[in-house]
Amino acid sequence: MNWTSRIVTAPSAMRPLRPAHHRPGRILWGTLFFLLGFAVLIVIISDWYLLPAMDAARNAVPAEKKALAAHARLVLAVVLFILVAGILLTFRFGRFFLPRKREPDKPTRYVDAWTESARRMQTPPSRSD
Secondary structure, eight states: OOGGGOOOBOTTTOSBOOOTTOOOTHHHHHHHHHHHHHHHHHHHHIIIIIHHHHHHHHTOOHHHHHHHHHHHHHHHHHHHHHHHHHHHHHHTTHHHHSOOOOOOOOOOOOOOHHHHHHHHOOOOOOOOO
């Protein structure tokens, strides 16, 4: 085992520390749920509207075909709006454009170890003979 594949452990907790590039899986789960929900939405809309509209368009006159096309465009616009809004909410693009206020970083205090140990040391009681 070379030195790059070793796991760094925290001495107090004795559990592996996450590397700096590792991110939690919240976006992965959110994306999965969004895609599953959107697939269900597409199936419902297809079964409820698009397939019956295609059957009706076979025997429709030109005025009815225009009305069906207009309704299909409206449904398409609503579905695309839901898709875009869902993607924006799932991937939280707002964090790039509207970042949250953060406290400024505090400068690191470098304390002399000998001075700190002397400050913490308890003096034994004096012996009086």
